[in-house]
Amino acid sequence: MNKEHFLDEDKTKLDLNGNLDTIIKVAIEQTAVSIVITDVYGNIQYVNPAFENTTGYTFEEVKGKNPRILKSGLTPDEVFEELWETITSERPWEGELINKRKDESIYYEEARISPIIDTDGKITNFLGIKQDITTRKYLEEKLKQTSIRDPLTNIYNRGYVFERLYQNIELYKRERSNFSLAILDLDHFKKINDTYGHQVGDFVLKEFAEMLACKIRAYDTMGRYGGEEFVILFHNSDRVTALKTLERIAENLNDYSFKYGKEDINITFSCGIADAMELADDELSVGSIIELADKRLYEAKEMGRNNIVID
Template sequence: MGQNSNIDFLKDEEKLKLIAAIEQAAVTIIMTDIDGNIQYCNPAFEQISGYSLKEVIGKNPRILKSGLTHSNVFEDMWNTITKGKDWKGDLINKKKDGTIYYEEARITPITDSNGKIVNFLGVKQDVSRRKYLEEKLKQTSIRDSLTNIYNRGYAFERLGQSIELFKKKEENFSLALVDIDFFKNINDTYGHQAGDFVLKEFAEILASSIRTYDVLGRYGGEEFILILQGIGKSSSVKVIKRVSERIKESLFNYEDKKVEITFSCGIVDASEIGKETISLQNMIYEADRRLYEAKNTGRNKIIVD
């Protein structure tokens, strides 16, 4: 609900206390006219945004716009406050120096004695630190601690999303399971630290061989899972062959010892399973079956059927 401007009824001493509280508040406070032009901002706004009061007077708060907050958020905000209601939401803004920061905001319409909106009051709190910690915690929960690629659980979650998209729009994708050949021999010959080194290097090569919107995860042990978006088996084979060539060119040197590796791979794409029967379980099953066929028929090969 809009708030009546009743500051005029306060005693001078109370007004001074209110002004001091606003000036000393740790949260950002801004006042705009009914067109959204800034009429006042407190020192916290200046400190957090990097803009001085002189620089923002008469300007619209969109000077803080980063382009990272969805336009629907601003539409909802404006529609809400112009109807005399409070709006609460999260904003991703940009400081004067270009730094991105996150805010929790509450915008309140201020009305006169006749109920007419005369101002908008914004109270915002910088929550960038909290967002950073939340994102860090999220990344910890979805990433493999050794290789820093996605873990099995999150890879499965993304696979489920790709399956749902295929069911709705029939956008094909491929699932590849990759397993380093004779990995146990590496551990036995060079030690587990050497094995960890190989896993990390191998993961880096895989990660740099796929597109940003593809998905790479550690399936378990020396096995990796790739979700290659928008392409079928034939194109996926080219990606995996490119990885194979890079593996051959790479020198896995661990403490001056060259560790040579090969890998086996099984690939399945969504179109061959079909949208009526596709599921996470049968995609994994089919890719896994082909992977083990590759391993059982000589290794260092790719099986696609």
């Protein structure tokens, strides 16, 4: 390479260095991530256009204010405590925040907040670089729900119920918080499929699942066990209390018909219930309590169906 090439290269470097402030400013203004600069007390001194687009606030509206104006109340206080402790200790903090836009809508963001330290070793500012991840969180939640939901009834699948059952067992062994497990089986369901067809059978399963969901407490866990069988995990409840709930559901079914076109379809169910206190700690497991409830379900069927067995 000739001398002129190196001279041109050096000139380019000099021009770049000379324009570096301008280049950085343009990059900050054009980037898709939000950038926030505050003083040492947390008062906003600068936000870029991406921040304005994400939050709905203009710079003039937030200038001199604390970023807590975005606080939604959904991010645990412990997160903010950790954030402040970290950055005031001259270390960067990374994490997720759930914030609120000017229009009151909620959004999720990944944030990295770093202290800016001068030549004397003092913190002069804080720099926040934040990316809106609301769409990603929505897709992740949708994927999660797909993996834990029964595709026909849209209630939880057995895998998720087993996971919750395991958690309840661990909690019971630590805190003696009793729970009950009920397994339900729709009586003579095969006859419905044979008489009306599988499409009607599927309709009945969906309607029954919806009815069950309305009759149990919001914090109980219900899922499809398989075929025409359902399982309910009654939290903080013994089997006698669970029995009362299921007896009310059975009574409602006696006076209710599932309507499909011109057809009125009546159903009943058999059920077996077990609770954690019936088993010793070294015997209590997901498999053992399911086995006990399933054994009682079999007994309920043997009694002529439309029965609930708890002993």
